[in-house]
Amino acid sequence: MPPSLPNVLRPLFRAVTYTRWLHLLIASVAGVLTGFLYNEPFFAGGWLTWLWMAVLPLPLLALAALIPVVRRVEGLQAQLLLTPGPHDRTARAASGIATTPSGSWRERGRTAVWLLLRLEAGVALSALTAQLPLLAWAFMMAATGRPTHLKGLPAIESPHWWYGLLAPLPLVLLSAVAVGAGALMAGAARLLLGPSAAERLAGLEARTERMLEHNRLAQELHDAIGHALTVTVVQAGAARAAGSPEFTERALAAIEDTGRQALADLERALRLLREDAPRPADRPTLTDAERLLESARAAGSTVRAELSGPLETLPGPVSREGYRMVQEALTNVLRHAGPVPVSVRMAADTDVLELEVRNPLPAAPPEPAGGGRGLRGIRERAALLGGEAETGPDGGEWRVRARLPLRQLR
Known part of the structure; x- marks a missing residue:
């Protein structure tokens, strides 16, 4: 049975949808900062910029994962932005996300995988966040009879009114991707930043x-x-x-x-x-x-x-x-x-x-x-x-x- 319209729209009215969106957008900052080292190739524009953002920070993130406190910082961010509801002591404990420093090489490895996954997902969502609203704008301009030549997007040389029917589609796609990516990252955080067996035993004790x-x-x-x-x-x-x-x-x-x-x-x-x-x-x-x-x-x-x-x-x-x-x-x-x-x-x-x-x-x-x-x-x-x-x-x-x-x- 297909979901009803209110159920489909409900995530758009939940604060956690936008905190998760913000969490992923923050991940792309590492790519921007790394890009300053590469000036011209990085800021050439188009798909090449997003590729550089997804690739350049990888070695630095792998090294950062070796620092024990990085796991604590990532866990606190994930608890605050990825999990819904109040963030008191009980809710944080029930989130399934640990906020303790890495205590073993296994935990450092899981932290590294988390950082790399967050970077790639964040860059992808950032690219869609930047490009899909522009595409919706281009469709709206074409619907009014104006040709569009926005950088990074295909040019629309023959405008027509029916482009207006396509204008909402990029925004719908962006919302669906943001909601889905946020839910997937919350699950990944519990898997990769969740407490280890030793931490669970200590918590039980x-x-x-x-x-x-x-x-x-x-x-x-x-x-x-x-x-x-x-x-x-x-x-x-x-x-x-x-x-x-x-x-x-x-x-x-x-x-x-x-x-x-x-x-x-x-x-x-x-x-x-x-x-x-x-x-x-x-x-x-x-x-x-x-x-x-x-x-x-x-x-x-x-x-x-x-x-x-x-x-x-x-x-x-x-x-x-x-x-x-x-x-x-x-x-x-x-x-x-x-x-x-x-x-x-x-x-x-x-x-x-x-x-x-x-x-x-x-x-x-x-x-x-x-x-x-x-x-x-x-x-x-x-x-x-x-x-x-x-x-x-x-x-x-x-x-x-x-x-x-x-x-x-x-």
């Missing part, structure tokens, strides 16, 4: 790292904000039940401090989500665990803590993740058991860090073993560090216990 980082941030927000909200709710309820101005004052102060810490955690996570922001180095560690114990005490729990070993010299990843594990365990106690007595043990030696949080079981068990997003997050954190975590009832108490290896991280 980078996307995987970003996804893992976002998942970790989601867990961070769940632990930090969930802990803050749980402590706030428990403190507010205890203050209302106590009916004591002194207790209410202490509860409000604890709520204020907990909210401030939650805002700091939220800002830290948001800075990490912004790719152009510096990565914060102030994530809390086990040396800051006292503030977790104090917030649990402020919520009404009696906390007995046992800390042993060099907690301040623990590897950064272990100390940071250990803090989040203790935070989530205390949040779980307050959320499901309320302000009950809690025992917290943190013990480190040269080989392993042990974390344990215990509290009396309420009338209804808090969560089935193996269930719950927070407890699952504790187990996942432990597994990522090569350790293990256990959660569940143990002798009339609810126990969260984690063992994290240290020797392989030092």
